[in-house]
Amino acid sequence: SEPAYQEQYRPQFHFSPIANWMNDPNGLFFHKGNYHLFYQYNPDSTIWGPMHWGHATSGDLVHWEHQAPALSPDAAGMIFSGSVVVDHQNTSGLGQNDQVPILAYYTAHRMDWEQDHRLDFQNQAMAFSLDDGLSWEKYNHGHPVLFNPGIKDFRDPKVFWHSPTQRWIMLLAAGDHIAIWNSGNGIDWDYCSDFYGPKLEADGVWECPDLLKMPVGNTQTYKYVLLVSVNAYGPFGGSATKYFVGDFDGRTFTSDQQNTLWVDYGKDNYAGVSWNNIPREDGRLLTIGWMNNWEYAQNTPTERWRSAMTVPKRLSLEKAANQYLLKSHPIEALKSLREEAIAVADVRLGHPAPQQQFFTNDLSGAFELSLTIMESDAQQFGLWLHNVQGDTFQVMYNASEQKIITDRSKAGTFFSREGFYSKPTFVEWPKRYPLKLHLLVDWSSVELFVQNGEKAMTNTFYPSTAITSITAFSHGGNSAFENIEVFPLKSIW
Template sequence: MYSQKISTLIIFFAILSCVDVKQSEEKKPSKFQEKYRPQYHFTPPSGWMNDPNGMVYYEGEYHLFYQHNPDSTVWGPMHWGHAVSSDLVHWEHLPIALKPDSLGTIFSGSAVLDQKNTSGLGSEKNPPLVAIYTYHNAKMEKTGSNKFQTQGIAFSTDKGRNWQKYKGNPVLENPGIKDFRDPKVSWHEPSKKWIMALAVKDKISFYSSPNLLDWTFESDFGKNKGAHGGVWECPDLFPLKINGQEMWVLLVSINPGGPNGGSATQYFIGDFDGKTFTTQQEETLWLDYGTDNYAGVTWSNVEDNRVFMGWMSNWDYANIVPTENWRSAMTIARKLSLGEIDGKKRLISKPLQNYQNQLAAKTLNWEIEGQNAFLIRQVNEWTEIDFKKDIDENQSIEIELFNENEESLKLELDLAKEEIVLDRSLIENHSFSEKFKSVQSAPANFKKQNLKIVIYKDASSIEIFINDGEWVMTALYFTEKDLNKMKITSNKSFTAEIKNSNFKSIW
């Protein structure tokens, strides 16, 4: 019986080796052709990039600012790089928006539309865009002072093309705390005030202001809540509804202290009354269990949607990944919502539908029934695997992406262990960091339900969305050749529909 099953499997793979899913239409040449350069993720033209900043929507444009060192591919004096998009897929690079000055370099922050001109920096007819950011004064830091991070603002009255720094900067002085940064500001309608969530050591401090210029401390959050293995950074606070009830979500990035090492983003679900954030949540929840989604926040001034984008790297190795001319990419844009898993409220993260418009005209489909294995000889960037029958509670499924050099990424879903595992240890190019050679895992309970897996693969990254974003894993990889083959195996038979297509380059 055993040898018969193996023989059948070998014959099955031999037959399926003929399956080739290359698209008939040719890809247009990209102006960004360097090795490892993503083709549908945002990257800087050159230089270093980390945290997404100042994300605001205004008059048909999504603004993306980002931490940027234009003079090197490693972290250095921070500027705000700038790009705009009409669809969050295609991007137009713009000149650097904010540069260092006598108060310091320009660390992370946010941007808002001051619709009512509360700041007085625009007018009723032409309300300003206002950026709120952290000044980092390296000279002051070297003297031993803890007051080297303060909050400043800049404003624009021409759709974000030109920015003027406020003459009264800083608008929020440092009370003497070493880590005092990354302001995320939003309008709180019930209290008619601006609210700032600020990362302070390993907690979040909330401030309020009537005008974006004068700030009052309100409360702290974080004691005995969440993960505290490192510094808290890049918070975001926003409301979402579930079953008609409004809840508040607080995103907090942490480095180190992630569930799989290094950087990661945790979240809290609770209530906010304009002064204090509270939660009954006891366990630590993570937005993404992969190692390479950090410092992400959401766009402001977007009606009916909460759209997220993160920095696709990890501080364990971000400065030394093997790219040239540029370093780092952003995740694809994701829509956040609240849902329930096993009766518990959870944050759901799904790719924006806009990316479907970037797929090739032809999508290939397979209907698989009662099989233990399936091989695709030539796989493209987007794959959807929809298991059409309830999977067995003792079933394990492995999806392997590999190439002719025997490099591979393996995704395993083990229902008995209630675990997802992403293994990139078989990627040859990890000599730049032993920490990159990692096996990443996430707790998950898929019992008694269908299973759907969507994979977004680019030149050096993979984003995996399971059951419409209930579980998400994002990871970098650097292979000599494309991971252009896929094998799906299971310890029990499965029935599934598989779709595969390629992305047209956004460049």
């Protein structure tokens, strides 16, 4: 294990670069047994700067091997976010000697043009690999393949193959909308359509789109889910990812959804997109997000490195009443990190015993906790995750407000000090039991999955030492906590 991964706050089972700054996941694709993860990377500093694509690979999506950065800035600009596809049919003609070409699309961001107040400083360029994604050559010396038509924000190409039309589709974030382009060869691109969605009073710049074809529940009916990350005005301030459920005919995405739905109701899951080229018989929709928020990402109190990814997640889509619901689930393979389960006896709380520390141990601060609240007539109940210093991350159900709330304001000095960053996050949750909670706790994050992924809440926090104890509480009534299970988790490093 790398000594770097012992630093204070270092995630033990989440991906983070050995050193320096990381933001969005990029170019996620699966090929010949390897999951590739590229990411926005500044190899020279712990703050954002000249962006590269960092690179890591994994056979199981759990353990990662660091690779050399794949793409570095050039005369066309910095290497911003984008995606990778495997060109199985060699539509690009770039394949050689039966070697399937792999195509990486990214935004070339020209700082000099931006400073000159030109609007077309973001163009789409391409690189290709003829060795299964290990090394990359810029196509046409890094000259763009898709020139900016004059839109200030025009970036984050997500490309995928659309077999009914036999065309590549490219989604681009274009300020306040998504622009859709297509191509037969992945090199020459044609404009198709724009998608705006319902107008909101306050909306951030749109970034990092993805369009997912998903079965509805276990049916053979498919819907398309458009993911859009917005870098401000998330539900709790700062950046967050929303989604629209609709249809796609190869040129146009349509949705009659009027309300705003969020992928995650915490503060720290941004720019998540899906892995391309997952084998069809497997068909899983897998994503990973940047576990941070532009509101404070450059100030977080880590020293050699900055930012981690969420755990990889599987997404599913369900229809509930008149609404579609995008669910997220930690991938099955994470179970390989479990140490032996520690079973905990049921806990009944309320009058006269409103709280009980039901677990304390040297968990090494990385663990998984699941439990079911079988019934409750309490006004508030929940969990405190704490360390010996008393730093406490709170997960609570407020029955009168019918909300699930996460609160990191007392979980270490960084967020308690930083004013509005410390505000609790919440999701509406009508009272119903049993209620199942599943938590993944690392040295500086908590990922909460409610009712098998119906809602997800991802938050970072910076406790002075890792979390080692768990207390349950029930105020203003009684609550029964059952099926309590704790799994200490092994480090992936």
